[in-house]
Amino acid sequence: MRRRARWLRREREEEERVKDRDMFKIVDEVFDSITLSHLYRLYSRKVLRELKGSISSGKESKVYWGVAWDRSDVAVKIYLSFTSDFRKSIRKYIVGDPRFEDIPAGNIRRLIYEWARKEYRNLRRMRESGVRVPRPVAVEANIIVMEFLGEKGYRAPTLAEAVEELDRGEAEAIAAEVLRQAEAIVCRARLVHADLSEYNILVWRGEPWIIDVSQAVPHSHPNAEEFLERDVENLHRFLTGKMGFEFDFDAYLSRLKSCIHRGARG
Numbered sequence: 001m002r003r004r005a006r007w008l009r010r011e012r013e014e015e016e017r018v019k020d021r022d023m024f025k026i027v028d029e030v031f032d033s034i035t036l037s038h039l040y041r042l043y044s045r046k047v048l049r050e051l052k053g054s055i056s057s058g059k060e061s062k063v064y065w066g067v068a069w070d071r072s073d074v075a076v077k078i079y080l081s082f083t084s085d086f087r088k089s090i091r092k093y094i095v096g097d098p099r100f101e102d103i104p105a106g107n108i109r110r111l112i113y114e115w116a117r118k119e120y121r122n123l124r125r126m127r128e129s130g131v132r133v134p135r136p137v138a139v140e141a142n143i144i145v146m147e148f149l150g151e152k153g154y155r156a157p158t159l160a161e162a163v164e165e166l167d168r169g170e171a172e173a174i175a176a177e178v179l180r181q182a183e184a185i186v187c188r189a190r191l192v193h194a195d196l197s198e199y200n201i202l203v204w205r206g207e208p209w210i211i212d213v214s215q216a217v218p219h220s221h222p223n224a225e226e227f228l229e230r231d232v233e234n235l236h237r238f239l240t241g242k243m244g245f246e247f248d249f250d251a252y253l254s255r256l257k258s259c260i261h262r263g264a265r266g
Contacts, residue, residue: 034109035078038141047138047145051076055155060086065153066145073148074137075155077119079112087111093194093215096222112142119214120144122191126216129189132181132209149204149211156204163198163242170206175245178208179252182235186228187259191216194227197234198242219260228256 031039042048050067057063060081066074086108094100099118103111120139123146127133135147149156159178166174178201185191193200193216200212217224232253239245 031078031080035080035142038143042138042140042143042145045138045140047140048074048076052153055150055153060089063155065148065150065155068137068145073150073153075134075146075148077116077144077146079116079142082108082112084108090115090215092223093217093221096220109142115214116142116144122213122216125191126185126189126210126213129184131184131189132207133213134209134211149202149209156202156209158199159201159203159208159238160198162203166203166243168244171243172245174203174206174208175239175243178235178239179247181208181210182231183252183256183259185210185216186256190219190259192219192221192224192227192260193231196231198238224260225257228260229253232256 039048039051046069048066049069049071052065052067054062055065055075061077061079064076064078066076068074087105090111094115099114100111103114116139120136123133123136123144127135134149137145137147139145159174163171182193182196185193185196191213193210193213195212195215196210200210202209202211217227221227232249236247236249239247
């Protein structure tokens with residue numbers, strides 16, 4: 001018994017040393033104590049072993065290169081904006097959603113935690129429906145851990161970044177696949193991305209991957225069709241104007257709208 005107790009103590013001490021040595025190799029950010037506690041929670045759950053440098057940054061969040069417990073690379077998205085502006089920026093996406101209606105106006109932290117869970121659920125739903133999105137690994141408060149698309153800490157390029165490197169055949173194949181993926185989101189996952197553009201599509205190993213799905217809404221959302229029209233307009237503008245890939249905008253949009261209407265009737 002004493003031998004096992006000593007072994008457990010040494011194991012805990014080693015875990016603490018690993019935590020101190022590896023977990024917080026963060027070069028450009030000082031997290032608040034609550035976010036740090038959630039990172040420790042992911043460590044104790046044996047989800048996240050190491051956090052490295054930032055790979056992308058937005059208005060409300062940053063994405064870091066991390067190492068999972070099995071030593072595979074992961075992307076760690078951390079929501080860092082805890083101001084009232086965050087509520088304003090997402091208001092149109094959460095209208096009518098009972099998960100958000102009961103959150104008090106001043107409780108921005110709780111709002112962000114629910115928003116992160118929403119993104120995690122959207123990733124799972126799309127992935128299970130055959131949409132090519134990063135595999136979701138875990139969610140903890142304002143932190144989402146997911147599959148890393150890239151190599152050696154460098155993320156895959158966005159479609160906007162990759163387009164100049166594609167030859168004609170590659171561009172046509174990727175453009176056609178983007179449309180198939182967008183249709184799968186609507187007709188199989190029964191969601192609307194609501195912010196789909198060349199900046200939210202990564203090109204990795206010759207295939208387009210859909211990212212940034214936190215704002216995706218179900219067919220029942222009152223603005224689902226409006227968001228869908230905007231998504232298809234963005235795709236049409238870029239795929240035809242920049243990639244030279246022609247498709248029938250009206251026929252494609254009509255087909256996707258019919259999926260929304262069938263869902264509403266169901």
